[in-house]
């Protein structure tokens with residue numbers, strides 16, 4: 086049993102707890118779990134049911150997160166436990182993310198210690214550990230213990246996140262996190278409520294907060310035909326990022342029907358190119374297309390327009406530039422390059 090962090094007893098009813106890890110702030114009576122399905126109240130103590138129970142573990146290129154301006158070309162030891170605090174109808178990893186709700190509540194996974202995770206990452210010559218595939222906030226305690234050891238071993242730490250952690254959790258996480266990719270899944274609260282059972286504003290607040298706290302931030306939007314892909318909505322996301330920092334990379338990725346969203350077609354190459362164009366015309370320095378390899382994947386220098394780093398899918402064509410310096414005009418591009 087691993088006691089959870091960031092919770093409190095409810096005033097007047099000490100057996101009931103309030104979880105402060107994410108913006109759902111679940112009130113959990115004894116014997117019950119929060120929305121994520123992996124934090125349970127046991128007689129007034131909130132416990133993490135997923136500590137050290139790893140259900141997915143792979144060595145990925147960092148480009149797969151996607152992070153294009155963070156140690157490009159490096160390998161990232163990537164792991165997940167079960168569970169998620171969102172209920173996205175189009176979840177690509179629902180078999181592990183939604184497992185606590187879809188099954189009988191059993192939490193499974195290979196037993197791992199933080200020491201084992203860091204040792205494996207080093208043995209695989211990884212430069213970082215990525216907490217990914219499901220929302221990593223829900224296995225915060227395990228990710229934190231791995232991350233602190235990883236830092237001491239010279240490894241970086243990466244979250245691939247829906248950005249729904251509470252502000253107090255975000256500040257804790259930022260103290261040991263090096264980079265984060267946050268989904269802005271749409272630019273309307275209506276989408277977040279109906280498709281994800283969450284809200285938009287906390288996500289935007291966390292994009293801003295992680296950026297302010299000095300964590301390297303990239304943003305991803307899955308372009309879903311007819312749901313979040315109007316010009317106005319895409320311009321809204323691009324404008325938000327531009328106002329925050331035009332150097333924040335924006336990844337617009339192609340949707341594929343999955344889980345409970347099989348009623349619409351995959352994103353076409355033309356639809357993806359339109360989203361890309363909107364980002365560029367909005368003034369963003371780095372806009373990338375994802376999930377349809379071959380277009381819009383190269384890093385272009387915002388100063389001279391030359392190609393700094395060409396890619397195909399997750400593969401680099403050539404070496405990442407030393408210190409992020411453009412080989413044509415010597416401008417230094419935003420990111421963490423070495």
Ligand code: SF4
Nearest residue numbers: 104107110111119121
């Ligand atoms: S992490 Fe979020 S969803 Fe899970 S129990 Fe805590 S507040 Fe609820």
